[in-house]
Structures are given as structure tokens and as C-alpha cells.
Amino acid sequence: MFHGFTSDFLFSQWLFFRFLGLVYLLAFSSLLVQIKGLYSSKGILPAGEYLERVRRRYGIRRFFRCPTLFWINSSDHALIGAGIIGIVFSLLLVTDHLTSVSLLVLWMCYLSFVSIGQDFLMFQWDALLLEIGFLGFLISLDTPSSSFSLLLLWFVNFRFMFSSGIRKLLSGDRTWRNLSALKYHYETQPLPTPLAWYVHKMPVAFHRICTFLVLFIEIVVPFLIFGSNTMRVVAALILAFLQVAIVLTGNYGFFNILSIVILIPLVPDGIWFRLTDSVNTFHSAIHSRAIQHIIHFVTGVLFVLNLLQFIAIFLKSKGVLRLLSIFSPFFLVNSYGLFTVMTTLRYEVNIEGSDDGVNWREYEFKWKPVKENNPLKWNIPHQPRLDWQMWFLALRQHGIDLWFVNLLLRLLEGEGSVLSLLKTNPFPENPPRYIRAVLYEYRFTSTEKRRKTGCWWERKPLGLFCPVINLK
Structure with missing residues (x-):
């Protein structure tokens, strides 16, 4: 049925590898500038410990x-x-050098970081990059790809988007079911862009329509992937449009770029300016029949695991979940579903230091809001890992994670690598004697207040999140 059809996607695969290299480059570059503060021997979560x-x-x-x-x-x-090795091999992949070797090295390096990353490297796009990266490595060994491996890539595309949508409804969250989710989303998401403030002010009817469109695109459109070439192109365009819309209002690191890159193999070569003839010289990188059989076997195993992961969306079988957990340390087949339960209120944890226990000064972060006049920014494709975790921390409102305790201790010590993750150090000469954390509720300002004061935010203190501590 599918014999020979992969010859229509040779340039698409080549282009996919190049842009996958770009995503790896963005991921490693963003991580490299944060490694010391997060994972060094004096960082927040030392890798060695x-x-x-x-x-x-x-x-x-x-x-x-x-x-x-x-x-x-x-x-x-x-x-x-x-981190530097990751950047070097990303550049090799982008420039079409040592494709298979680069894909393997990049996957191993990124897996190495995610495995020791703990709270700061457990985002769904980290898992997606590893899953797609390994599948890309397999496909690169078998170029031109077999029908089976290309179908697997398409199915991962389908499962990733469909599960993101259907889990929103299966979660039982009322905001998705009554189409009010986006009325809250722009204000309560981790790092809004400047445009998010304006979109938040749109009428309720606008938010309901947009919420419906999100669910329709995520749940219905992915089925076009298994149709004709034209239907796949339509699906790719619509799904890419959704990612662009998300980029305009929210900062999600390299996630949206990766989500667009994985759509490239859906588009036949004829769409890419009729370049098919220029890419028909691709040959398999591995000529051993035995090794080819191994590649196809591994691809088959991944296909079965993907099917089980898809079934697990609807049927929570302990046996299936146990089987999937065996492979979970390698992030080969992952579960996806962002914002399945919409946050309707925005909480922030702010850190304050003091020399006397009476007068307190706030630490400002580079991206997350602290002061009411902190501007909204775009930071794509960079992902500030600490700022993101502060958002998740505030959702809990009780209980303090190990990483946060370590963060406070490092600030009391005046550790430079950790301070480099912040925007300001209110104690430039000597670290504070005391430190505490305060919980606030934040809201976007009204149009009138924004015009008068220039502030994007208004906040209300809710009490101490962490009591006063010192090194003694």
C-alpha cells in the first residue's frame, strides 16, 4: 500500500534533520548559560550530589x-x-555534516542532562525533543526511510497533538468544557508576552471561540495526517498556525519551534519548490542487511509502545503503564498534555532579603513578574528554567521543594552562579542575614491603570510562603 511513497518525502526528511539540529542548538545554548547556577557544585541542584x-x-x-x-x-x-559538545554537534547537523553521528551524540548529551536535571529539565518539550531526536536518528540510518519509520513519525505527530487536546476534556476541567479556558490563560500562564495583556482584554465571546478552535485543532485536525498528501499539508499548516498563535502570547522556550519542525515530514517534496529531483541521491547510511533489520525491529518496538501510550489515554491499565515505565528513563515514548487543567488565578512567590529582619528588599527575576511595573517580554527561544519553576512552586501554595530551599541557602551565601540567574541582587556588597518568601496574587492591570501608571501588573500579598530563615 505504501511501497515507494517515501520517495515523495526525501527533501522533507533532509530539511527535518537540519531544523532538528537548529532546535538542539537553541536548547543547548539556552541551557549552557544556566548550567552553573542550576547544576554546578555550588548550584541549586548539584549534579554530583x-x-x-x-x-x-x-x-x-x-x-x-x-x-x-x-x-x-x-x-x-x-x-x-x-553543553559545548551539544552546540558543536548541533551546528554539524544544521550544516549537513555527520547527520547520523550528530543525532546520536545530541540525543545522548541531552538525555544526560535531562537525567540529572530533576525539577528544571522535566518539561514536556524536553521529553518531546528526546523522543523525536531518537526517532530522527533511526530514520537517518535508513534513508530513504522505509514506509514503516515514516509512518511512525507521522503517528508521533498525531499522538502528540491529539493527546494534548483530548486530555483537556478528559481531565474534567470545567473551563475547557465550557469554553472559558482562554479567558484565564493569557493572564495566568508562566511567562506572558506583551501581546498577552491585550488579548486578555478581548470580549468573552472571542475567548470562547478561540478555546473551541484550540480544541478542534488539537483533537480533530490531527486525523488529516492519515489522509492524502493534500490533507497532510492542510494539517501541517493548521497545526503550525496554532503554534505561531501560541508564540505571540506566551513564552515556551523552544517548544513551539520544535512543534513546527516535527510537521516538516508531513509535507511532500513537491511543495518545497519542486526540489524532489535534487534530493533523490539520498542513500541509506547503513548498508548491512543485519543492521537494517535491527533498525526496523527497534522502529517496530517504538510503534507498539506508541500505540500503548495512545491506548493509555483512555484505558489506565496497570500492565500497560508498567510496561511503558520500563522505557521511561530513556524518554523514547512519552505522555503529552499541556494545561489539561487551566489555572484561573495567578500566584507568585517572591523572595526577600534583610540585614535586620525589619527592612526587606526583593530579589527581581529576569523574566517572571515581581514588581508591578515589570514589563512583559519575549524570551523565545530561551527558557529560563528557574523562572518557570517559580511559577509551578506558586501553584502549590504549601510545601517547599528541595530546590527552593537550596535556592534560598545559596542566596544567603551570596553564591554568584545562582545570582547570575536573577535580574538584580539587592545585596551587592554582602549577602543578607535573613531571607523569606512571600506569596502574592497577581492580575493584569485594567486598561485605565495601564494608561495612567504604565504598569502591567497589580498584586495583592497573601502571606508568607516560607518563614524567615538564616544560615544559623
Whole structure:
């Protein structure tokens, strides 16, 4: 049925590899400038300390539970070196050099970081990059791709988008079911863009229509992937449009770029300016029949796991979930579904320091709001990992994570690598004697207040999130 049809997608695959390299480049570049503050020996969550805890708990099983190259060396220099290696091989992939080798090295390096990343590297787009990166590696070994592997890539596209939509309805969240979700989203999302403030002011009817369109695009449109070439192109355009719309109002790092890049293999070569003839010289990178059989076997296993992951959306079988969990440390087949329960109120945790316990000064973050006049910004494709985790922390409103305790301790110590993750240090000469965290509720300002004061935010204190602490 599908024999020979992959010859229509040779340039699409080549282009997919190049742009996948670009996404890796963005991911590693963003991570590199944050590595010391997050994972160095004096960072918030030191990699070495985490690996030691894993070693004590799992023993020899640690290599499977936490697959990372940093078992060899987790020093600060090794962390920085791995980030630089990621950038170098990303550039090689972008420029069409050592495609298969680059894809393998990039997947191993990024998996190494995610495995020790703990709270700061557990976002769905980190998992998606690893899943797509490994599948891309398999396809690169078998170019021109077999029908089976290309179909798997299409199915991952379908499952990623469909599950993102259907989980919103299955969650039981009333805002998605009554089409009011986007009335709250622009204000309560982690890092809104300047345009989000204006879109938030649109009429309720506008938000209901947009919410319906989001659900329609995520749930219905993906089925076009399994239709004709024309239907796949239509699906790719509509799904890409959704990602662009998200970019205009929210900062999600490289996520939306990756979500568009994985649509490239849906588009036949004829659409790319009739360049099919120029790419028919692709040949398989691996000529051994035995190795080809191995590649096809692994692809088949991934196909089965993808089907099980799809079934798990509707049927929570313990056996299926247990089987999927076996492969979960490698992020080969992941579960997706952003904002399945919409946040309707925006909470922020702000950190304050003091020399005397009476007069308090706030630490400002580079991207998350602290003061009412903090401007809304675009920071795509960079993802400020600490700012994002502060948003998740505020949602809990009780209980303090290890990473946050460590953050407060590092600020009391005046640790430079951690302070580099922040916008301002209100104690430039000596670190504060005391530190605390205060919980606030934030809202977008009214149009009138915005015009009079220039402020984007108004806030209301709700009480202490973390009581006063000091190094003693």
C-alpha cells in the first residue's frame, strides 16, 4: 500500500534533520548559560550530589534508572563541556555534516542532562525533543526511510497533538468544557508576552471561540495526517498556525519551534519548490542487511509502545503503564498534555532579603513578574528554567521543594552562579542575614491603570510562603 511513497518525502526528511539540529542548538545554548547556577557544585541542584543519591538507592541499576554520561564525570567542567559538545554537534547537523553521528551524540548529551536535571529539565518539550531526536536518528540510518519509520513519525505527530487536546476534556476541567479556558490563560500562564495583556482584554465571546478552535485543532485536525498528501499539508499548516498563535502570547522556550519542525515530514517534496529531483541521491547510511533489520525491529518496538501510550489515554491499565515505565528513563515514548487543567488565578512567590529582619528588599527575576511595573517580554527561544519553576512552586501554595530551599541557602551565601540567574541582587556588597518568601496574587492591570501608571501588573500579598530563615 505504501511501497515507494517515501520517495515523495526525501527533501522533507533532509530539511527535518537540519531544523532538528537548529532546535538542539537553541536548547543547548539556552541551557549552557544556566548550567552553573542550576547544576554546578555550588548550584541549586548539584549534579554530583544527585548522582550520589541515585547511586546509594539503586546500586548497579543506577545506569538504567538514570542513563547519563555524567556517571563518568559530573564536575563543573564536564557539565559545561557537554553543553559545548551539544552546540558543536548541533551546528554539524544544521550544516549537513555527520547527520547520523550528530543525532546520536545530541540525543545522548541531552538525555544526560535531562537525567540529572530533576525539577528544571522535566518539561514536556524536553521529553518531546528526546523522543523525536531518537526517532530522527533511526530514520537517518535508513534513508530513504522505509514506509514503516515514516509512518511512525507521522503517528508521533498525531499522538502528540491529539493527546494534548483530548486530555483537556478528559481531565474534567470545567473551563475547557465550557469554553472559558482562554479567558484565564493569557493572564495566568508562566511567562506572558506583551501581546498577552491585550488579548486578555478581548470580549468573552472571542475567548470562547478561540478555546473551541484550540480544541478542534488539537483533537480533530490531527486525523488529516492519515489522509492524502493534500490533507497532510492542510494539517501541517493548521497545526503550525496554532503554534505561531501560541508564540505571540506566551513564552515556551523552544517548544513551539520544535512543534513546527516535527510537521516538516508531513509535507511532500513537491511543495518545497519542486526540489524532489535534487534530493533523490539520498542513500541509506547503513548498508548491512543485519543492521537494517535491527533498525526496523527497534522502529517496530517504538510503534507498539506508541500505540500503548495512545491506548493509555483512555484505558489506565496497570500492565500497560508498567510496561511503558520500563522505557521511561530513556524518554523514547512519552505522555503529552499541556494545561489539561487551566489555572484561573495567578500566584507568585517572591523572595526577600534583610540585614535586620525589619527592612526587606526583593530579589527581581529576569523574566517572571515581581514588581508591578515589570514589563512583559519575549524570551523565545530561551527558557529560563528557574523562572518557570517559580511559577509551578506558586501553584502549590504549601510545601517547599528541595530546590527552593537550596535556592534560598545559596542566596544567603551570596553564591554568584545562582545570582547570575536573577535580574538584580539587592545585596551587592554582602549577602543578607535573613531571607523569606512571600506569596502574592497577581492580575493584569485594567486598561485605565495601564494608561495612567504604565504598569502591567497589580498584586495583592497573601502571606508568607516560607518563614524567615538564616544560615544559623
